[in-house]
Amino acid sequence: MIFCDECFKDEQIKSIIVGATLNDHRSKGNCPICGKKNVFLYDTEKDSSLDGFFDELINIYTPKDLLPPDYPISDVHMIADELKNEWNIFSDDIKSSDIYNIIKSLSTRLYSEANNYFSSPVGVPEKYDKEYLKIHSILVGHSWDEFVESIKHENRFHTQLINTDKLETYLSYLRKDYEKGIVMxxxxxxxxxxxxxxxxxxxxxxxxxxxxxxxxxxISRLYLADSDKTCVHEIRSGAFDSICIGKFCLMKDISVIDFKQINNFSPFNGDFDFLEYLINKPILHKIDGEMGRALRAGDNHLDYIPTQYLCDFIKTLTYKSDEKYSGVEYSSTLNPGGNNLAIFYPDLFKCTKVKKYTVNSLKYDFS
Ligand SMILES: [Zn+2]
Known part of the structure; x- marks a missing residue:
């Protein structure tokens, strides 16, 4: 079977395919699966670097016949759909049937020994196993809403609903480095x-x-945006308002937690517990959504507390030789495609220039 690097989103797999083609001094070609032209091709007849690559991931699933009797029937799926929807491995336009054929051709031993992984729907019993969740879930088995309720109304500064070791581990995957001199x-x-x-x-x-x-x-923190356009949106200016936009220069190398990366990092990069990640992925997504969510006039100030808690927690973490994370980065909901950076130590950036703008008009989009 032949497929290409463009059939995948996962950076690790892409680089393996590119490496296999280059090492073999083969020329590029057209992909029979995704239809892309002049791409790096992987031929399962000739290449072996991806043999068994998905076995460990597939093994976290349990075929339907072996699931506990009370397992919710709405949460069983075919393995190809599960890999397509739950894991950010394949390009969006690759069909489930092609994914099925790709994994079948790469997991030949698993396919012959345990065909039921491929022929029947699968589930993950640990998702509903209270004992497992207590140890492995960031929220020790609770839902995000239960955590929010508890930190808002029950115990704000010493919540027992967060497994901080697990949270720290998953946050470390979202580290992003910035070099001295970048401008925000x-x-x-x-x-x-x-x-x-x-x-x-x-x-x-x-x-x-x-x-x-x-x-x-x-607590004073420096909120920055990636562009003047994001700034104009983030301060929610009205028509004919005047706005001063300052250009800020980073004074030293820093690391931040980039919530936007939740969907982009490769689970195949390093020592990774697939099962535990699957359990915690919805929680990480929720955190990303909460960080970027624009508050509206009249929203309760208590709604800020969960993300304030997380940011304060991140500020306490150390990285390598006691170097701390210096802030958090998240998507701008007011300017889709734009990013915001909240910096814990405002002196890290220096304002070098200010320019004044006037908002000429506003564009409303409504439904
Ligand atoms: Zn392709």
Whole structure:
């Protein structure tokens, strides 16, 4: 069977396919599966580097006949659909039937020895196993909503509903490094002929620090955006408002937690517990969504608490020689495609320049 690097999204698999073609000094070709032209091809008749590659992942599943009797019937799926929908391995346009053929051709031994993984639907009993979840889930078996309820109304500073060791492990997969010198932006509404000076564009002093997604009242954090456009959206300016946008330069190399990477990191990269990750993936997605969610006027300030808790926790973590994570990065919901960065140590960035803009018009999109 022949497929190509473009049939996959997973970076690890892509690089194996590219490496196999280059090592063999083969030329590129057209892919019979995804139809892409001039791509790196993998031929299961000639290449072996992906032999058995999916076996360990497939093995976390249990064929339907062997699932506990009370396992919910709505949560069984064919293995190809499961790999397509739950794991970000294959390109979106690859059909389940092609995925089935690809994994069958790479897992020939498993296919002959345990055909029921392929011929019947599969499930994951640990998803509903209270004892397993207690040890392996970031939320020690609780739902996100139960955690939110508890931290808002029961115990704010010493919650027992988070397994901090597990949370730290999964956050470490989301590390992103920034080099000294990168530029980010921060906007402030300005009035009349006033234009802020660079030193007036930074994080507010603690007495004026109002709570936000990444900080409680009285804790000053520097919220930055990846572009002037994201800034204009994030400060929710109105038509004809004047906005000062400061250009901020990073003064030293830092690492941050990038929530956006939840969907992009390869589970095949390093020593990875597939089963535990599958259990925790929905929780990580929820955290990503909560970080980026735009609060509306009238929203309860208690809604900030779960992400404030997470940001404070991240600030306590160390990485290698005591170097701390310096902030968190998340998607902008107000400017899709844009990113925001909340920095724990505002002095890490220096405002070098301020430019004043006027909002000429607003565009509403509604349904
Ligand atoms: Zn292809």
């Amino acid at each position: 932006y921060r906007g402030r509404l300005c009035y009349g002929d006033n234009q802020y000076k660079p030193k007036e564009m930074g994080a507010p002093p603690i007495e004026f620090a109002k709570e936000g997604r990444a900080n409680s009242t009285g």
